Amino acid sequence: MLEVEALTTDYGAIRALDGVSLEVSAGTVTAVLGANGAGKTTLLRTISGLARPAGGRVRLEGAEITGRPVEEIVRRGLAHVPEGRGVIAELTTEENLRLGGLWRGREAAPLDEMYDLFPRLAERRNQPASRLSGGERQMLSIARALISRPKALLLDEPSLGLAPVLVAQIMALLRRLADTLALAVLLVEQNARSALSIADRGVVLNLGRVVADQEPDQLQADERLRHAYLGF
Amino acid sequence: MTKFIDLTLNGISTGAIYAAVALALVLIWRATRIVNFAQGGMLMLTTFIASAVINSTGSYVAGFLVALASGLLLGALVEVILIRRVEQAPPLNAVIVALGLLVLLQATAGMIWGNTPRSFPAAFSIRGYRVGGTRLLFAPNDTFILLAVIAVALSLAILFRATSLGLRMRAAAFQPEVARLLGVRVGRMFTLGWALAAVVGSLAGVLVAPSVFVGPNNFDPILIFGFTAAVLGGLDSPLGAVVGGLALGLVLSYVSGYEGSSMVTLAALAVLIVVLMGRPTGLFPAARERRV
Numbered sequence: 001m002l003e004v005e006a007l008t009t010d011y012g013a014i015r016a017l018d019g020v021s022l023e024v025s026a027g028t029v030t031a032v033l034g035a036n037g038a039g040k041t042t043l044l045r046t047i048s049g050l051a052r053p054a055g056g057r058v059r060l061e062g063a064e065i066t067g068r069p070v071e072e073i074v075r076r077g078l079a080h081v082p083e084g085r086g087v088i089a090e091l092t093t094e095e096n097l098r099l100g101g102l103w104r105g106r107e108a109a110p111l112d113e114m115y116d117l118f119p120r121l122a123e124r125r126n127q128p129a130s131r132l133s134g135g136e137r138q139m140l141s142i143a144r145a146l147i148s149r150p151k152a153l154l155l156d157e158p159s160l161g162l163a164p165v166l167v168a169q170i171m172a173l174l175r176r177l178a179d180t181l182a183l184a185v186l187l188v189e190q191n192a193r194s195a196l197s198i199a200d201r202g203v204v205l206n207l208g209r210v211v212a213d214q215e216p217d218q219l220q221a222d223e224r225l226r227h228a229y230l231g232f
Numbered sequence: 233m234t235k236f237i238d239l240t241l242n243g244i245s246t247g248a249i250y251a252a253v254a255l256a257l258v259l260i261w262r263a264t265r266i267v268n269f270a271q272g273g274m275l276m277l278t279t280f281i282a283s284a285v286i287n288s289t290g291s292y293v294a295g296f297l298v299a300l301a302s303g304l305l306l307g308a309l310v311e312v313i314l315i316r317r318v319e320q321a322p323p324l325n326a327v328i329v330a331l332g333l334l335v336l337l338q339a340t341a342g343m344i345w346g347n348t349p350r351s352f353p354a355a356f357s358i359r360g361y362r363v364g365g366t367r368l369l370f371a372p373n374d375t376f377i378l379l380a381v382i383a384v385a386l387s388l389a390i391l392f393r394a395t396s397l398g399l400r401m402r403a404a405a406f407q408p409e410v411a412r413l414l415g416v417r418v419g420r421m422f423t424l425g426w427a428l429a430a431v432v433g434s435l436a437g438v439l440v441a442p443s444v445f446v447g448p449n450n451f452d453p454i455l456i457f458g459f460t461a462a463v464l465g466g467l468d469s470p471l472g473a474v475v476g477g478l479a480l481g482l483v484l485s486y487v488s489g490y491e492g493s494s495m496v497t498l499a500a501l502a503v504l505i506v507v508l509m510g511r512p513t514g515l516f517p518a519a520r521e522r523r524v
Binding site: 095 | 400406411414417460
């Protein structure tokens with residue numbers, strides 16, 4: 001579904017991403033792990049068009065989307081939940097949610113479907129998003145991505161700042177979404193253990209390069225990798 | 233007492249025009265975080281165009297509509313040709329570009345139409361309503377001014393609050409990057425924001441022209457008053473712009489009536505300084521995000 005091939009991105013003089021390749025099939029979750037500054041966020045930003053690649057390719061459903069404008073990539077079915085959740089604080093919960101489906105018009109998922117998935121959001125539909133808790137914001141930004149019925153979903157540190165119970169819920173939800181909607185999920189996480197618990201594949205980045213691309217069990221069994229890059 | 237009523241009515245009428253200019257500034261500030269110092273020049277140009285149309289066709293309505301339409305076009309062109317290049321740059325770049333545009337517009341208008349101010353017709357009679365034997369300082373044309381500004385403010389409120397286009401425009405203004413990730417064509421929203429702002433500015437130009445006359449530099453004070461009104465209202469709030477405009481209109485009308493019209497500009501600048509020192513966020517500050 002989503003193929004990344006030798007992707008390279010520079011931030012000024014710094015090479016943030018250096019020839020990264022990976023693949024996410026429909027209905028699977030790929031976790032991208034690594035320390036701060038490993039290039040995880042840059043990887044997502046380059047895939048979704050927010051950052052310009054210096055080289056390499058990105059393909060979505062076989063069609064090349066490298067370096068295309070964000071708005072066009074989104075319209076091809078790629079949703080990106082940015083770091084820090086990206087909820088628009090000045091809008092209400094429902095306005096945030098509606099916004100996600102506008103470009104889809106009538107083919108967007110009905111609001112009620114999202115409210116069924118996240119009943120907490122229904123209770124807060126008319127409140128400004130600035131009043132939501134961290135967990136609620138995370139649910140809102142995921143719902144806002146799902147409402148456009150994407151084929152691939154990128155998430156940047158959805159567990160950041162959330163209580164362990166919530167992290168577990170979010171991870172379980174992502175797994176369920178991949179299974180039921182055949183979504184291709186690319187999950188960037190610092191919380192390696194949680195991410196690997198639901199992933200089909202684990203990719204470890206260090207200084208912009210892929211240092212491991214394995215099944216979660218193998219990754220977790222590799223003590224050297226775990227200590228060096230995953231912190232557990 | 234009659235004087236007080238007169239000054240109040242007059243203040244509401246001029247305040248409505250300041251409110252329109254303030255709205256134009258606020259729309260652009262919200263969309264692109266730029267204070268459009270060229271607004272005075274843009275509405276000057278469209279009012280000149282309206283004046284030319286009225287002179288050649290004899291129809292006020294034609295001139296009025298052409299002013300609004302040319303405002304729409306001018307606002308969009310300015311954004312696409314000039315502002316787009318400085319949107320990502322430091323704020324000072326945009327200020328300099330706007331000031332440069334102002335000078336360019338004023339010079340161009342001077343070359344085409346000359347520097348001698350010309351009169352501009354009012355839409356309706358400017359003879360005040362007669363109430364119980366006295367004539368009020370409020371004429372049918374003031375009613376028109378008030379209704380026109382209210383209509384524009386309400387249309388904008390409906391656009392922003394009740395339509396999906398308005399939702400997209402707000403999202404693009406608040407968080408352009410997130411908006412793009414949600415498929416909003418942010419560049420188009422900015423162009424539209426500038427175009428709408430210029431329409432509102434053009435309206436203010438046509439409404440104020442009968443009292444200030446049309447000349448390359450005749451609209452400079454209106455920009456100062458509109459800017460003061462916008463700051464008073466909080467720069468980020470369209471409602472604040474309207475309230476700020478009316479409040480400033482009233483204050484300046486009283487100053488003019490009781491202290492003399494030479495004090496008006498001074499009073500406006502005093503209001504601006506007091507607001508910036510005492511309450512820099514204005515009467516209607518933008519909602520602050522709760523940090524979690």
